Amino acid sequence: MGSASSARASTRVAPASHAASPVVVAAAPRCPASSLAAPVVWGSSAPQRPLPPLRAPPCRATLDSPEIAPLVEAMVAARPAQTSRDQLTKCLSLIDDINSKDPSQVEWGGKRHPYRQLFGHWLSEQVTQLDPGAPDELFILARGKNIESWRLSEIKRDDYSPNSIGQKQWEQDRKAWLARRLTDxxxxxxxxxxxxxxxxxxxxxxxxxDPRDVRLYDVTGPMGATNYRLLELLQMVQTLRDAEALVFLDKTFPRMFEELPADEVLAAVKRELAGVSKKCLATALSKPWPPLARKLLGRALPAPPGWGDVLREVEGVAAASSHPGDWRYKDFDYE
Structure with a gap:
């Protein structure tokens, strides 16, 4: 009874003689302390505690995200059955004939091979392992993205202006020459x-x-429609990235690991693995690496998408930064 009467007394309106004084509405008793807000005062100029800003969750996702991955699986299952690829075989043969004239020769498997032809075969094999039902265009890109690229030396840098604009135009013309050669x-x-x-x-x-920056509303439409064309394009971009990273790990990484300093190898591996998928990472880690090489690969694994947002929420902005002003560098001797 005493607690009930005190609760009722705390909510009574002040008498008329005290109408000029502010009216304070207190929170109800027995509420947890964590849920009590500051008292709301009417008729007073007391400053109110501002509410913390609401942080919208990041909407960035990848093809491996739980909301996108089922759509990719449905897209792969809906592909038409490949009965014959005679046209693809003819195109790949033409590319191999051109790249067989590569003056750069490399030793592989006890034989000398034209480098660009061999690299095209390596990349095609990785694409076949990652996505055997991929469109023909992806296999053509894997086999011929460096088609006859030894002739790029004919596009002289000195023919362009000696500034950044000339540099960009020179690089763009080289890309355009390769694209025109392959499309021909x-x-x-x-x-x-x-x-x-x-x-x-x-x-x-x-x-x-960008398959690392895809959103659900990008690939879905009204009434549950799915943009399979966009999903196929995203899958092609991701598969080509994964194939290039796996070729690097298979053919280049072992030699780099033996001949170069560990920090240089780590930086190179991080660059190659920056945009790969979970499937590519699983394939890379399933290989029989030596213990030290596996440890270096473990250090080079990219952080999950959105990890920076998680750190900012948990530990603050400084924890998600590598700037020297970070609290982790407070005892660092810059001299």
Missing amino acids: VMRSAGYSEASSKLVEDFMLGRDLP
């Missing part, structure tokens, strides 16, 4: 203009979506 081979094999345009976009890095 595709037309000779009988591919359509749409397929040639897609390969050209890949070669020039033009209008390509």
Whole structure:
């Protein structure tokens, strides 16, 4: 009774003689201390405690995210069955014939091989292992993205202005030359203009979506419709990245590990693994690496997407930064 009467007394309105004094509405008793807000005062100029800003959760996702991965699986299952790929075989043969004239020869398997032809085969094999039902354009890119690239030396840097604008134009012209050379081979094999345009976009890095920055509303439409065309394009970009990273780990990483300092090898591996998928990482870690090489690969693994946002939420902005002003560098001797 005493507690109930005190609770009722705390909510009574002040008498008329005290109408000028502010009216304080207190919180109800027996509430947890953590849920009590500051008293709300009417008729007073007391400063109110501002509410903390609401931080919207990041909407960035990848093809491995739980909301996107089922759509990718459905897209792969909905692909038409591949009965015959005679046109692809013809195109790849034309690319191999051109790259067989590569003056750069490398030793592999006890034999001398044209380097660009061998690299194209390595990349095609990785694409086949990662996505055997991929479109023809992806296999053509894997086999011929460096087609006849030894002739790029004919595009002289001295023919362009000696500034950053000239440098960018020179690099763009080199890419355009490779793209034009590869699309000419595709037309000779009988591919359509749409397929040639897609390969050209890949070669020039033009209008390509980023599989590390895809959102659910990008690939879905009203009434549950799914943009399978965009999903296929995202999958092609991701598969090509994964294949290039696996070729690097298979062919280049072991020699780098034996001949270069560990910090240089670590930086190179981090660059190669920066945009790969979970499937690529699982494939890389399943290989029989020596203990030290496996330890270095473990240090080079990329952080999960959104990890910086997690650190900022848990430990503050400084914890998610590598700037020397970070609290972790407070005892660092800069001299």
